[in-house]
Amino acid sequence: MADGVTAASTGTQTDQGAEVLYEVADHVATITLNRPERMNTISGPMLNQLTQHLLKADADKDVRVVILTGTGRAFCAGLDLSEATRAKGSDGILSSAGGGGFNDLDLRNTPPTVLFNMGKPTICALNGSAAGYGMDTALGCDIRLMAKGAKMAAAFTKRGIVPESGGTWFLPRLVGWSKAAELIFTGRTLTADECVEMGLASAAIPEADLAAAARKLALEIAGNAPLAVQASKKLMRMGLEETFNDHVHHVFLQLLPLVRTADAAEGMRAFMEKRPAEFTGR
Numbered sequence: 001m002a003d004g005v006t007a008a009s010t011g012t013q014t015d016q017g018a019e020v021l022y023e024v025a026d027h028v029a030t031i032t033l034n035r036p037e038r039m040n041t042i043s044g045p046m047l048n049q050l051t052q053h054l055l056k057a058d059a060d061k062d063v064r065v066v067i068l069t070g071t072g073r074a075f076c077a078g079l080d081l082s083e084a085t086r087a088k089g090s091d092g093i094l095s096s097a098g099g100g101g102f103n104d105l106d107l108r109n110t111p112p113t114v115l116f117n118m119g120k121p122t123i124c125a126l127n128g129s130a131a132g133y134g135m136d137t138a139l140g141c142d143i144r145l146m147a148k149g150a151k152m153a154a155a156f157t158k159r160g161i162v163p164e165s166g167g168t169w170f171l172p173r174l175v176g177w178s179k180a181a182e183l184i185f186t187g188r189t190l191t192a193d194e195c196v197e198m199g200l201a202s203a204a205i206p207e208a209d210l211a212a213a214a215r216k217l218a219l220e221i222a223g224n225a226p227l228a229v230q231a232s233k234k235l236m237r238m239g240l241e242e243t244f245n246d247h248v249h250h251v252f253l254q255l256l257p258l259v260r261t262a263d264a265a266e267g268m269r270a271f272m273e274k275r276p277a278e279f280t281g282r
Helices: 044-060 112-118 133-139 165-173 177-186 191-196 207-222 227-241 242-258 262-272
Strands: 020-025 028-031 065-070 072-075 120-125 130-131 143-147 151-153 189-191 201-207
Touching: 020 044, 028 044, 028 207, 044 065, 044 112, 065 072, 065 207, 072 133, 112 133, 120 133, 120 207, 130 133, 133 151, 133 165, 143 191, 143 207, 165 177, 189 191, 191 201, 201 207, 227 242, 227 262
Parallel strands: 028 065, 065 120, 072 130, 120 143, 130 151, 143 201
Antiparallel strands: 020 028, 151 189
């Protein structure tokens, strides 16, 4: 859907006038960038709203999966350059006056850092194109699904800056050094099919089917033991920086408490009884 992923009507929902929306239904939190008239470019207030919603979803025991998407024809076209280039004394993102600019950012609490450190699995449903900051944000999610008409644009060097929100960390790990260097140095734009071919996205899906596909995947993940899913994500992150021997040790340390949980017992019973498991997160 062009307007992103909508949670079930039974979910809880924030003010529809907000620049970032938050909904929860069936153990799935949907966070929606909601500035379609500006192609969901990131304003100063959006940085804080997005951080708060990510933290809220990660802390909510009822939430097992998070979907990040957007309204309108773009997922996120980057930082709002009209704000970023405002005159001194404004509250633009790049302003150093009055707070709220880059000089005042606490990198521990910015969306890319919070997103990376989340324990809950994250799915980015790119309802439209992602450029600059929007591309970095999408890459920070665990899984990416793209509408067929969506694109990713690593346009940083074309704007005289660097990938400021994680792109230089994610891209070499996702596609290898040579291809990452090519994308970043050229500022090239990729189609959805190219993103899938390179491993930047899991699937390119017809626009009308994207919302349903993202929700179906989220519900499939949410149906598994949440503690095991979160432990698996933690181990995958740790494995990016560890030797194999160190990693095996950490896997064992994660496994010990899991086998003592009620969910592990339920999973084994369900397997033996040939029925779907009913996990409680305990």
